Amino acid sequence: xxxxxxxxxxxxxxxxxxxxxxxxxxxxxxxxxxxxxxxxxxxxxxxxxxxxxxxxxxxxxxxxxxxxxxxxxxxxxxxxxxxxxxxxxxxxxxxxxxxxxxxxxxxxxxxxxxxxxxxxxxxxxxxxxxxxxxxxxxxxxxxxxxxxxxxxxxxxxxxxxxxxxxxxxxxxx
Amino acid sequence: xxxxxxxxxxxxxxxxxxxxxxxxxxxxxxxxxxxxxxxxxxxxxxxxxxxxxxxxxxxxxxxxxxxxxxxxxxxxxxxxxxxxxxxxxxxxxxxxxxxxxxxxxxxxxxxxxxxxxxxxxxxxxxxxxxxxxxxxxxxxxxxxxxxxxxxxxxxxxxxxxxxxxxxxxxxxx
DNA sequence: GATAACTCCTACTACAATAATCGGAGTTAG
DNA sequence: CTAACTCCGATTATTGTAGTAGGAGTTATC
Ligand code: FES
Ligand code: FES
Numbered sequence: 499x500x501x502x503x504x505x506x507x508x509x510x511x512x513x514x515x516x517x518x519x520x521x522x523x524x525x526x527x528x529x530x531x532x533x534x535x536x537x538x539x540x541x542x543x544x545x546x547x548x549x550x551x552x553x554x555x556x557x558x559x560x561x562x563x564x565x566x567x568x569x570x571x572x573x574x575x576x577x578x579x580x581x582x583x584x585x586x587x588x589x590x591x592x593x594x595x596x597x598x599x600x601x602x603x604x605x606x607x608x609x610x611x612x613x614x615x616x617x618x619x620x621x622x623x624x625x626x627x628x629x630x631x632x633x634x635x636x637x638x639x640x641x642x643x644x645x646x647x648x649x650x651x652x653x654x655x656x657x658x659x660x661x662x663x664x665x666x667x668x669x670x671x
Numbered sequence: 672x673x674x675x676x677x678x679x680x681x682x683x684x685x686x687x688x689x690x691x692x693x694x695x696x697x698x699x700x701x702x703x704x705x706x707x708x709x710x711x712x713x714x715x716x717x718x719x720x721x722x723x724x725x726x727x728x729x730x731x732x733x734x735x736x737x738x739x740x741x742x743x744x745x746x747x748x749x750x751x752x753x754x755x756x757x758x759x760x761x762x763x764x765x766x767x768x769x770x771x772x773x774x775x776x777x778x779x780x781x782x783x784x785x786x787x788x789x790x791x792x793x794x795x796x797x798x799x800x801x802x803x804x805x806x807x808x809x810x811x812x813x814x815x816x817x818x819x820x821x822x823x824x825x826x827x828x829x830x831x832x833x834x835x836x837x838x839x840x841x842x843x844x
Numbered sequence: 845g846a847t848a849a850c851t852c853c854t855a856c857t858a859c860a861a862t863a864a865t866c867g868g869a870g871t872t873a874g
Numbered sequence: 875c876t877a878a879c880t881c882c883g884a885t886t887a888t889t890g891t892a893g894t895a896g897g898a899g900t901t902a903t904c
Contacts, residue, residue, distance in 0.1 A: 499752075501761050503863065506779070513778055526879060535773065540864055542881080559872025560878045575782060579672075588674050600708065605686055605802045606679070609748060613793045617672075620789040629778045676892065699850060713893055715852080732901025735850045 501579075508544045508582035509575070509629070510534045512553065516570045516630035524556075524563030544582065551581030570630050576621030586621065588614045674752075681717045681755035682748070682802070683707045685726065689743045689803035697729075697736030717755065724754030743803050749794030759794065761787045 514530040527545065531538035545564065548554045553573055554564045566573065580586050590597035591604075592611040601607055687703040700718065704711035718737065721727045726746055727737045739746065753759050760766060765784040768774035 499756050499759055499761060500763075501783075502861090506762065507863095509779055510777075524879095528879080537864070539866080543864080546881090556880060557872090558870075558880045560876090561873060562871080562879045564880090575786075583672050586672050588672060589679065590673075604683075605804075606682055609797050609802060610674075612797075613748075613790075616793040617786075617790060620786045624782050624785075629782060631778075675890095680892095697850095701850080710893065712895080716893085719852085729851060730901090731851045731899075733847095733849045734902060735900075737851090 502583065504544060505579055505582045507536055507540065508548060509578050510536060511541055511544060512548065512566075512573070512578050512626055513629045515554070515564055516566060516626050517632075519565050523561065524565045526563035529563070547581045548578070551577065553577060553581055566626070570627040571625050573626040574622045575624045575626070575629070576618060578626070579621060586614070586618055588617065675756065677717060678752055678755045680709055680713065681721060682751050683709060684714055684717060685721065685739075685746070685751050685799055686802045688727070688737055689739060689799050690805075692738050696734065697738045699736035702736070720754045721751070724750065726750060726754055739799070743800040744798050746799040747795045748797045748799070748802070749791060751799070752794060759787070759791055761790065 511530055511534065514534040514536075515525045518525045518529060518533070527538050527541045530536065531541055545554060545556070549556060549564075552567050555567050556562070556564050576586060587593060589607075589610045591601055591607055592614050595601040595607070598604060598607070684703055684707065687707045687709075688698045691698045691702060691706070700711050700714045703709065704714055718727060718729070722729060722737075725740050728740050729735070729737050749759060762780075762783045763770035764774055764777075764780055765787050768780070771777060771780070774780060
């Protein structure tokens with residue numbers, strides 16, 4: 499369920515580029531890496547996916563870099579995550595029943611489809627502009643009043659401990 | 672973004688047990704494995720998580736097996752997935768800001784938190800009963816009328832192809 | 845009390861994905 | 875012509891995933 503660093507870095511990279519591209523000049527990966535505290539060499543990889551998804555355009559040569567292919571307000575978080583991670587499908591059979599032999603019997607498929615759709619909905623609700631804006635979110639904030647502690651008992655037992663928590667002080671970036 | 676087989680099998684296993692535990696007798700993994708076309712030896716692993724999350728109870732010895740720790744209607748899909756995959760957190764910092772050094776600056780955290788919450792919401796909307804019922808879903812079906820094809824252009828380009836599709840005819844189970 | 849059918853527990857293994865790093869070729873402004 | 879970039883293709887270490895294996899302990903049945 500965890501988002502890969504690939505996905506997180508991609509998102510952060512896009513934010514970094516969005517915030518720095520006021521002056522019209524393209525943003526270099528070196529800048530973005532410094533500002534976002536990201537490994538520059540790795541960003542070079544990630545940018546490939548973002549370019550081929552037509553979210554970024556590259557400019558070669560000195561003073562080169564990347565700029566957004568369209569305005570931040572028109573780039574949805576889902577677009578970025580999809581570019582980074584591949585199709586936003588929780589299981590393949592939701593879209594193509596032929597992926598599963600047992601698709602006719604399987605009770606899970608309908609639920610998977612519903613879940614998948616809802617995930618795509620949230621992901622497309624926010625745009626890069628929401629993230630790049632300095633003052634934090636505006637839209638969607640009203641939905642946060644409930645604070646944390648969602649599912650009642652579900653957060654308690656912590657089953658299948660999974661590799662322990664991150665070392666204290668380490669950065670998820 | 673794909674659900675691990677671990678998660679999918681766990682869910683299917685639970686469905687299989689739910690559907691077969693009418694007669695009060697516990698359901699053996701051999702039965703469930705046969706019925707669900709799942710590798711029995713692997714289920715033995717998965718069942719550990721489901722037990723320690725107190726979703727299943729085991730009965731040793733001949734004619735032994737597993738039964739639901741509570742009625743299917745009180746077991747949410749999210750409970751099962753959480754037992755199988757660990758805490759339903761898309762990033763660690765949503766619940767504990769100390770996980771990220773940059774949590775104060777990071778624009779993404781709020782969005783992550785929102786997304787995370789929504790995912791938990793869907794997952795807790797459906798119960799094992801919904802899945803075990805023979806006739807497919809009832810609740811939630813009304814939300815399906817829109818059919819597939821959600822995000823407009825987002826499904827088209829298929830960025831970062833990711834290991835090609837499953838071999839035709841293979842089963843995701 | 846043997847035996848068959850189970851759970852339960854602890855490895856172990858093969859493979860794939862993730863998170864990088866590296867060296868260098870090509871491009872462009874000054 | 876050089877500094878600062880993008881662009882391209884490999885290579886690597888580490889982790890996670892999916893699954894197998896062997897056997898000890900438990901319980902109903904004959
Ligand atoms: S998981 Fe694909 S049909 Fe059940
Ligand atoms: S991802 Fe944790 S604070 Fe940004």
